[in-house]
Amino acid sequence: MYKIQLMDNFTPESTRALSQDSYFIEQTERPNGMMVRSSIVADQQITRDLLAISRVGVGVNTINVEKCTENGTVVLNTPGTNANAVKELVVASLLIAVRPIFTAVKQVKELRGSHILAESEAIREKLIGHELQGKTVGILGLGSIGKQVGRICYELGMDVLGYARSPHDLSFLTQVALTELLKQSDFIVILLPLTAETNHLLNDKAFNLMKSGTCLLNFGRDQIVDNQALLAAIDQGKIAQYITDFPQAEFIGHDKIIMLPHIGGNTHEAIKDGEQMASRHLRNFLLYGTVRDSVNYPNARLLFQAPYRLTLFYQDSKGIWAEIVAILAQYELEIGDMSSNRKNGNVYTMIDLDTINQEKIEKALVEMTELVPVRRVRLLTKPVGIK
Numbered sequence: 001m002y003k004i005q006l007m008d009n010f011t012p013e014s015t016r017a018l019s020q021d022s023y024f025i026e027q028t029e030r031p032n033g034m035m036v037r038s039s040i041v042a043d044q045q046i047t048r049d050l051l052a053i054s055r056v057g058v059g060v061n062t063i064n065v066e067k068c069t070e071n072g073t074v075v076l077n078t079p080g081t082n083a084n085a086v087k088e089l090v091v092a093s094l095l096i097a098v099r100p101i102f103t104a105v106k107q108v109k110e111l112r113g114s115h116i117l118a119e120s121e122a123i124r125e126k127l128i129g130h131e132l133q134g135k136t137v138g139i140l141g142l143g144s145i146g147k148q149v150g151r152i153c154y155e156l157g158m159d160v161l162g163y164a165r166s167p168h169d170l171s172f173l174t175q176v177a178l179t180e181l182l183k184q185s186d187f188i189v190i191l192l193p194l195t196a197e198t199n200h201l202l203n204d205k206a207f208n209l210m211k212s213g214t215c216l217l218n219f220g221r222d223q224i225v226d227n228q229a230l231l232a233a234i235d236q237g238k239i240a241q242y243i244t245d246f247p248q249a250e251f252i253g254h255d256k257i258i259m260l261p262h263i264g265g266n267t268h269e270a271i272k273d274g275e276q277m278a279s280r281h282l283r284n285f286l287l288y289g290t291v292r293d294s295v296n297y298p299n300a301r302l303l304f305q306a307p308y309r310l311t312l313f314y315q316d317s318k319g320i321w322a323e324i325v326a327i328l329a330q331y332e333l334e335i336g337d338m339s340s341n342r343k344n345g346n347v348y349t350m351i352d353l354d355t356i357n358q359e360k361i362e363k364a365l366v367e368m369t370e371l372v373p374v375r376r377v378r379l380l381t382k383p384v385g386i387k
């Protein structure tokens with residue numbers, strides 16, 4: 001029986017994978033599994049009991065992934081589930097940047113009487129915008145969202161530049177160095193994760209390279225932009241408009257900044273897909289040891305045919321595998337099917353066992369857990385009667 005904590009509001013249909021059978025109960029104290037959307041997971045919540053955190057969404061900056069890795073807690077996410085939603089909001093934001101849509105709506109609302117059509121014709125001359133077609137857009141980050149945004153911008157007739165760390169073969173954009181992208185773009189769209197490398201990537205130096213009148217859209221994370229440098233760049237005319245999905249106190253009331261309340265992935269479709277995928281990922285890890293879409297464990301899948309499965313997550317260090325095998329041999333645990341995969345200096349191994357002696361397996365588990373590089377050992381019993 002696994003205890004699951006739901007850190008945000010999820011619909012029962014979305015978490016059906018966890019509530020359908022008797023393998024899971026929902027409770028809030030020292031859970032084994034956590035489902036979370038954008039809520040922050042505090043370090044003290046990463047207890048020894050916590051086997052898995054399943055994030056509905058992509059960014060994992062609200063979770064201490066390093067601590068989870070040391071603790072042997074898998075961190076899963078749902079890549080791609082909200083990419084279309086973010087793409088559509090980026091398109092809306094680009095249009096908001098070039099056409100005075102909000103001002104137009106406000107001015108028409110103020111008109112009264114039967115001559116409204118004639119009066120609105122009269123205000124049109126002060127509501128002239130620009131077109132996206134023919135302008136250059138630079139996309140920072142060519143992941144699930146960046147690629148989709150690149151394609152749609154191309155279809156809108158824009159010249160599309162992209163910045164990524166490795167080469168991508170994308171016919172609709174030209175991949176360039178960061179400095180080139182900053183120099184050439186009329187619109188820059190941030191679709192990067194927040195990491196030590198991207199923190200304040202857009203700083204004084206970056207703004208200085210930009211053209212005057214650049215529009216900056218941030219759907220990645222707040223801290224990718226240095227706020228003080230941005231405000232200075234607006235004062236200097238480098239940035240004509242900043243549209244961000246991450247409101248900041250120092251921007252309140254600024255007439256060149258539009259703040260949205262983190263609604264990039266906030267559509268019914270994206271939320272449903274993300275919740276369903278996150279609950280499936282969590283269930284499959286807890287019951288079968290299967291890993292899909294994790295930021296700290298390697299992907300791993302092995303048909304669960306034997307009655308027992310041992311899973312180990314350990315640092316990839318010299319001699320560790322020999323030590324594990326020696327313990328298995330000492331307690332007469334015969335290796336059946338197995339899989340072993342590596343990621344970022346850690347190994348995740350699943351070993352199926354046809355028979356176990358209770359006393360011996362318990363001793364083996366203790367000895368394996370005591371091996372210094374080993375972060376997590378689990379013994380799974382093949383689940384029965386699961387739909």
Ligand SMILES: NC(=O)C1=CN([C@@H]2O[C@H](COP(=O)(O)OP(=O)(O)OC[C@H]3O[C@@H](n4cnc5c(N)ncnc54)[C@H](O)[C@@H]3O)[C@@H](O)[C@H]2O)C=CC1
Pocket residue numbers: 057058059060079080082083086140141142143144145146163164165191192193194195197198219220221245262263264265266
């Ligand atoms: N505003 C919102 O509601 C949403 C915001 N996001 C944000 O957008 C980010 C991207 O989302 P996805 O495209 O779905 O993720 P993804 O993981 O598919 O793509 C991220 C891309 O950024 C690249 N990258 C990472 N560090 C980089 C660096 N230093 N330089 C250049 N490229 C780098 C990765 O290689 C990857 O291709 C998320 O991490 C999240 O922070 C994602 C979904 C919704």
Ligand SMILES: O=C(O)CCC(=O)C(=O)O
Pocket residue numbers: 037038056057058059060082262264265266
């Ligand atoms: O909509 C959400 O809660 C998460 C969106 C997001 O920022 C992400 O997926 O990284």
